[in-house]
Amino acid sequence: MTAVDGTARRLTFANGASAEFDLLAYVPPHRPPRVVRDGGLVAESGWVSVDRHTLETRVPGVYAIGDVVAIPLTLGKPLPKAGVFAHAEAEIVAKNIARTITGQGAPQRFEGYGECFIEIGDGKAGWGGGNFYAEPKPQVTLRWPSWRWHLGKVLFEKSWLYTKM
Numbered sequence: 001m002t003a004v005d006g007t008a009r010r011l012t013f014a015n016g017a018s019a020e021f022d023l024l025a026y027v028p029p030h031r032p033p034r035v036v037r038d039g040g041l042v043a044e045s046g047w048v049s050v051d052r053h054t055l056e057t058r059v060p061g062v063y064a065i066g067d068v069v070a071i072p073l074t075l076g077k078p079l080p081k082a083g084v085f086a087h088a089e090a091e092i093v094a095k096n097i098a099r100t101i102t103g104q105g106a107p108q109r110f111e112g113y114g115e116c117f118i119e120i121g122d123g124k125a126g127w128g129g130g131n132f133y134a135e136p137k138p139q140v141t142l143r144w145p146s147w148r149w150h151l152g153k154v155l156f157e158k159s160w161l162y163t164k165m
């Protein structure tokens, strides 16, 4: 796909073809923003490489978290790009930077733990979580979908909307 005309609701493709749409659900190619690519931190993978525990880049005192980083796992795939990891990494880096400034608190390490609800519709959700840094492969537990997990997801969402904003 080379262009999207939202007004005319038309897609254009590289081979010259075009197509109309009513509702477009489109995920563009996933890549770091230009400011990161031009910053000289991107490795061969196309993403920023970091220490998997501290999220420090090869430039001392410069950290990268979330989707811009690629953290290789032993099984050959990278740590999934997910909000739960971006969140955990952010807290680790923030605490370590605060510690550098204040000299207080213990050093923090990101240990690869993540979890998420898995919506399946019909008022039900499952749950998956575990240690993605475990070797030789991540140790992830899956919970069978039920209304309880869906309710848990709703409450989790509400806690963000009402207490953290």
Ligand SMILES: Cc1cc2nc3c(=O)[nH]c(=O)nc-3n(C[C@H](O)[C@H](O)[C@H](O)COP(=O)(O)OP(=O)(O)OC[C@H]3O[C@@H](n4cnc5c(N)ncnc54)[C@H](O)[C@@H]3O)c2cc1C
Pocket (backbone or CB within 6 Å): 027, 033, 034, 035, 065, 066, 067, 068, 081, 082, 083, 084, 085, 086, 116
């Ligand atoms: C369809 C979809 C479903 C998903 N579902 C889940 C899920 O169920 N659970 C889960 O954990 N994760 C999920 N994810 C993944 C999750 O959204 C991402 O991993 C997470 O948002 C990454 O956070 P981030 O802060 O690294 O990047 P982002 O959330 O992408 O934030 C980066 C921000 O930087 C801004 N930015 C870019 N360039 C510049 C610039 N030059 N100057 C200033 N700002 C700039 C962008 O506008 C953006 O706001 C999903 C992702 C998608 C696409």
